[in-house]
Amino acid sequence: MKKSIIALGILFTGITYAQTGVVGINTDAPKTTLDVSAKRDASGTLTDTGAVGLIAPRLTREEVTAKEAIYTEAQIGTIIYVKDTSAGDANGSRKYMITPGYFVLTKNVTDGSLLWEKIFTASGYQNVYKNDNEIADTRTVTQADKSLTFRSSGDGKVIMENTTATATSQVTPLRIVDGGQAEGKALFSDADGVATWKTFAPKSVVGKVAAAARSYDAADKVWLVGSGATITSITLPPGKWLVIAGTTFNIRFGDTKANVGSATFANSYDSGYIAEFFLSDDQSEGATSIQANITQDAETLASGDKKSLFSVPVPIWSSTNYGFGQQVIHNTTTADKTYYMKMFIDSTSKYQSNPATVVPIIGSEARPTGDTSTPGQVYVFQPFGSTVGEKVLYAIKMADVK
Incomplete structure (x- = not known):
């Protein structure tokens, strides 16, 4: 019995039980229900020589x-x-x-x-910002009136990926809801990266066509289509545009058809030149200014290059024809820019149905048999003029996808 009393005395050494229902270990003034303290002397100096701490099971x-x-x-x-x-x-x-x-x-x-x-400890805490892992449950971040910002520098990227999505999935990997979303709307950004839902509508621009026909006196030369304030042109805002143009036209000598023998001139309907129509960002005319630095679909065309809207055969005598084509123009500036319609007739592009009886002419070249006009007289060429119809010139904005 005495040994049991000694054992119990040893067991409860350093344990204090107060009347208030709190327990202190190595302290006679426990401050909570259970207060474990290291051994200290009366001055508060640590007297424990072993490891100090509390170990859970x-x-x-x-x-x-x-x-x-x-x-x-x-x-x-x-x-x-x-x-x-x-x-x-x-x-x-x-x-x-x-x-x-x-x-x-x-x-x-x-x-x-x-x-x-x-x-978790501060160093061992795992989260999506520090460790690759997966969440165990669906999580929702409620921002209320607070902002959630993802900021990156250098080559940092924010990537959202659904590796198991299929074409028949009912839930897409990304959903952006701010009250402005609606069927058919697209997310547009301003210069500061602020995104806004807007209704996507392709933008179009209508060009200006010449009001009257014009006389052209030579081949191998670039001509503006029109003159003065009536030059056929189109003004495009910055960006990439698909320009579409078309016109009916005819071409004839400076004299009248009555001066030409009809029987011998009939074959001239099958004879003529090839005319090219294209856009240029300057208004100069001449043999050397075919096209001045037009940026077309990421390809810069230096002066002297031609990228035609369309090329068409030009019969010698009053035969009405129609040309139609398109050209991609990229206005890389920050302001609206005007592009002018130009025409180039190449003397090396002659074609004849019967070379023995018909000789295509322009300027001072020889006339066909039966032609009584004076060499050197001008052609009256009528593209985009008031005397012809079916003329169109417009552009549609293209998406700047890179």
Whole structure:
């Protein structure tokens, strides 16, 4: 009996139980229900020579798994240290029990089930900003009146990816809802990167066509279509545009058809030249200013190059013809820019149905048999003029996709 009393005395050495229902270990003035203090002398100097600390019960995940039925709501708040996770499972309340560490038993606020939550340290805390991992449940970030900003520098990128999405998925990987979204709207950005939902409508521009026909006196020369204030042109804002143009036209000598023998001139309907129509950003005319630095679909065309809207055969005598084509123009400036319609008739592009009887002419070239006009007289060429119809000149804005 005496030995038992001594053993109990040793067991309770350093433990104080106050009348207030609090317990102190190595302190006679516990400040909470359980107050564990290191051993100190009267001056407060530490007298413990061994390790100081508090160790929670150390279990393996296998042991926690075996005790699953024992833990109920009565044990909420229990703290344990899981020292090994190689066995057991991470199911149910243990779904976060992946790596060793301290765990506290809590209640899942979503469904009321019990859950072992891991107690992380600052260095061991894992999140989507530090570690690659996956979330265990659906998460919602409610911003209220606060902002959520993702800021990057250098080559940093923000990537949203759904690796299992299919064409028949009902939920897309990305959803942006701010109240302005609607069917058919697109997200547009301003210069500061502020995005706004807007209705996408392709922009178009209508050009100006010459009001009257004009006389052209020579081949191998670039001509503006029109003159003065009536030059055929189109003004395009910055960006990439698809320009579409078309016109009926005819061409004839400076004299009248009555001066030409009809019988011998009939074959001239099958004779003539090839005329090219294109756009230029200057108003000069002449043999050397065919096209001045037009940026066309990422290809800069130096002066002297031709990119035609369309090329058409030009019969010698009053035969009405029609030309139609398109050209991509890229206005790389920050302001509206005017592009002028030009025409080039190449003397080397002659074509004849019967060379023996018909000689295509322009300027001072020889006339066909039966032609009584004076060499050197001008042609009256009528593209985009008031005497012809079916003339169009317009542009449609293209998406700047890179």
